[in-house]
Each structure stands twice: as C-alpha cells, then as structure tokens.
Amino acid sequence: MIEYENLNKVNSRFEESFGEVFKEFIKKGRYILDSEVEHFENEFAKYCGSKFCIGVASGLDALYLSLIALDLPKGSEVLVPSNTYIATIFSILQAGLKPVLVEPRITTYNIDPHQIKRHLSSATKAIIVVHLYGKPCEMDAIKAITDLHDLHLIEDCAQAHGATFQGKKVGTFGIMGAFSFYPTKNLGALGDAGAIITDNEELAEKLRALRNYGSDKKYYNKYTGINSRLDELQAAFLRIKLRHLDDLNSHKVSLANIYLSTISNKSIILPIVQKNIADVWHIFNIRHDKRDGLRQYLLANGIKTEVHYPLAPHRQTACNGLFGGLHFPIADEIHRTTLSLPVSIIHTKRDAEYIAEALNSYRSEG
Numbered sequence: 001m002i003e004y005e006n007l008n009k010v011n012s013r014f015e016e017s018f019g020e021v022f023k024e025f026i027k028k029g030r031y032i033l034d035s036e037v038e039h040f041e042n043e044f045a046k047y048c049g050s051k052f053c054i055g056v057a058s059g060l061d062a063l064y065l066s067l068i069a070l071d072l073p074k075g076s077e078v079l080v081p082s083n084t085y086i087a088t089i090f091s092i093l094q095a096g097l098k099p100v101l102v103e104p105r106i107t108t109y110n111i112d113p114h115q116i117k118r119h120l121s122s123a124t125k126a127i128i129v130v131h132l133y134g135k136p137c138e139m140d141a142i143k144a145i146t147d148l149h150d151l152h153l154i155e156d157c158a159q160a161h162g163a164t165f166q167g168k169k170v171g172t173f174g175i176m177g178a179f180s181f182y183p184t185k186n187l188g189a190l191g192d193a194g195a196i197i198t199d200n201e202e203l204a205e206k207l208r209a210l211r212n213y214g215s216d217k218k219y220y221n222k223y224t225g226i227n228s229r230l231d232e233l234q235a236a237f238l239r240i241k242l243r244h245l246d247d248l249n250s251h252k253v254s255l256a257n258i259y260l261s262t263i264s265n266k267s268i269i270l271p272i273v274q275k276n277i278a279d280v281w282h283i284f285n286i287r288h289d290k291r292d293g294l295r296q297y298l299l300a301n302g303i304k305t306e307v308h309y310p311l312a313p314h315r316q317t318a319c320n321g322l323f324g325g326l327h328f329p330i331a332d333e334i335h336r337t338t339l340s341l342p343v344s345i346i347h348t349k350r351d352a353e354y355i356a357e358a359l360n361s362y363r364s365e366g
C-alpha cells in the first residue's frame with residue numbers, strides 16, 4: 001500500500017538530533033520564549049529573506065495576529081480566495097473583520113487578479129493571498145493592485161515554505177507573511193507552531209508583544225494580547241528540520257515532475273507550471289470529473305489519496321449566512337473534482353511512476 005503520508009517516517013530520520021536537543025532542553029529548564037525560539041526566528045527570517053520573524057503558536061494565530069497588528073477599523077473588508085483552507089477566513093472573522101471571497105483561477109487554484117479588482121470597495125482595507133498547494137500567486141499583478149489602492153497585503157504561506165515568485169521567497173511580498181508549521185506542512189513541527197515574517201520593525205515589535213499578553217516588558221502590558229507563543233521545544237525541532245527543508249522541497253519537485261511528464265490520461269487535469277513560479281508542491285492535486293470513482297480505483301490499486309478540500313468555505317456550516325446569495329462556481333468546481341496524490345519525502349520515484357501508470361490505465365465508466 002502506498003500511503004498518502006506517514007509522519008513517523010518523515011520525522012524518524014531526525015530522531016537522534018531530536019533526542020539531543022530534548023536532553024539539552026531538560027537540562028536547561030527554560031521552556032518559554034528562550035534561545036531556541038530566538039534562534040529559530042533568526043534562521044527562518046534569514047531563510048525567507050526577511051528582516052524579522054515572530055514565532056507564534058499556530059498558522060491561524062499568525063494570520064489573526066497579522067490582522068490585529070494592522071488595527072483596521074471594525075468591519076473593514078478583507079479579500080480572500082474562495083477556495084482557501086478555512087483558517088484564512090476564520091482569522092478574518094476572529095479579528096472582527098469582513099471576509100470578501102474572491103474566486104481563484106481554475107488553472108492555478110490561486111486568487112485571480114482580475115477578480116480582485118471587481119471586489120474592491122471603499123471598505124476594502126486588506127487582501128490575504130494564499131499560495132495554495134505550494135504554488136505562489138501572481139505577485140506582480142497583485143502587488144500592482146495593492147500598491148495602486150493602498151491596501152495591506154498579507155500572504156498566507158502555510159502551504160508554501162520556500163516557494164519563490166521570480167526568485168523571491170513567498171512571505172516577503174506583502175507587509176507580513178504568515179506560516180504554519182502544522183506537522184504535515186513542508187516545514188512541520190511535532191505539534192502546533194506558526195510564525196509571521198515582516199520587514200517592518202514597528203510591526204515586528206508589536207507582534208512580539210501581541211503573542212505574549214501584549215507585553216513589551218515583563219509584567220507591563222501595552223496591548224490586550226493573547227497567549228500565542230511558539231513553543232521552545234518545537235522551535236528546537238524546527239531548527240533541525242529547517243536545515244533539510246530545501247532537500248525536502250526538491251524531492252517533492254522531482255516527484256511532481258514525474259507526475260507531470262508521465263500522466264497522459266486525457267480525463268485527468270494536471271496542475272499547470274508557470275514561468276518564474278517555483279512551486280514547492282505541498283499538495284500535488286489533479287482534477288477529475290468523477291473524482292470519487294477515481295479515488296476508489298486508486299485505493300483498489302494500493303494507492304491512498306486525499307481531498308483538499310471536500311467542501312468549499314462558503315458551504316461550511318460555520319459560514320452560514322455570511323455569504324448569503326452569492327455564488328462561487330469555481331470554488332465549487334475545484335472542491336467537487338480535486339484529488340491529491342502522494343508527494344511526500346517518504347515516496348520514491350518508483351512510487352510516483354507506479355501511481356502515474358495506474359492513472360494512465362484508468363478508464364472511467366460512463
């Protein structure tokens with residue numbers, strides 16, 4: 001059986017190094033916001049090519065705190081792609097702002113710059129773009145719009161650690177870039193973790209306070225912040241894994257290239273490759289008109305797959321009444337047809353070839 005993912009296998013290769021830092025951690029007895037967090041923040045900022053990094057407890061918190069730090073008027077509109085993972089939309093709601101869903105391109109699954117323009121209003125204050133599945137958005141076209149209309153640009157990089165647009169890493173185009181280190185992400189911790197990167201010193205200081213009870217000095221609270229500190233032990237684990245992130249990403253690229261060059265079944269829609277956009281393939285999704293049948297067939301051939309995601313955000317119970325009367329046919333179509341193929345560091349080129357051949361032999365009935 002080819003598994004979709006196996007986190008034990010992903011992480012066991014680092015077991016020895018994890019053991020060493022854990023021993024050190026016990027010996028030191030300093031569990032919160034100590035040197036591991038600080039080192040990781042510096043190393044991750046450097047990796048991304050940004051000035052500052054602020055470690056937080058999750059990707060959701062990274063997005064939420066980014067919005068809170070901007071201090072936007074209550075009810076301001078924030079544009080967000082209609083097919084994102086729900087966290088992006090929840091961060092906007094929890095910050096007391098209004099999410100405005102913008103349809104993606106059906107070819108890239110990323111926010112469509114032309115659609116952005118159609119949704120701007122006098123209440124629009126920010127855009128959160130999402131580099132979904134590991135593919136960077138069209139940042140030149142998007143920056144042109146945010147610059148022209150004086151909008152804050154936040155990047156949700158939870159699926160795109162290390163991906164580049166025209167050679168520049170994602171997270172460095174907007175005012176802030178938000179990352180998740182949820183265990184399955186390209187850079188994954190052994191628990192929950194997240195971070196925000198920025199070049200803006202004032203925002204960096206504010207974010208550092210906001211994640212820690214709004215405190216800029218011990219027992220002095222400047223803002224009504226939250227407790228969303230990056231865990232010291234997770235930071236130590238992440239430092240080890242960061243050193244191997246580029247290798248992990250290249251491995252995913254090589255598997256993706258096998259899929260792209262080998263899958264020739266005309267009933268399958270493959271992801272597109274764009275010039276100057278270096279995808280890190282957090283997810284390798286294909287689309288098929290009868291997705292569930294294809295998924296069953298693959299399972300019968302010993303191949304496990306996933307669906308990212310089965311239900312569009314506007315159809316989630318939690319979003320009842322929020323987008324009343326509006327239609328998002330492109331998001332619906334993606335959610336109806338998308339299927340994610342195995343693309344992990346645990347998979348070999350042989351696995352990818354076997355999967356591609358199985359797909360090529362597939363003939364759907366009717």
Ligand SMILES: *Cc1c(COP(=O)(O)O)cnc(C)c1O
Pocket residue numbers: 058059060061084085087088130156158159180181182192193194
């Ligand atoms: C994973 C993810 C998040 C949320 O990250 P958590 O660490 O689970 O809170 C946000 N946005 C996207 C696009 C994600 O994939």
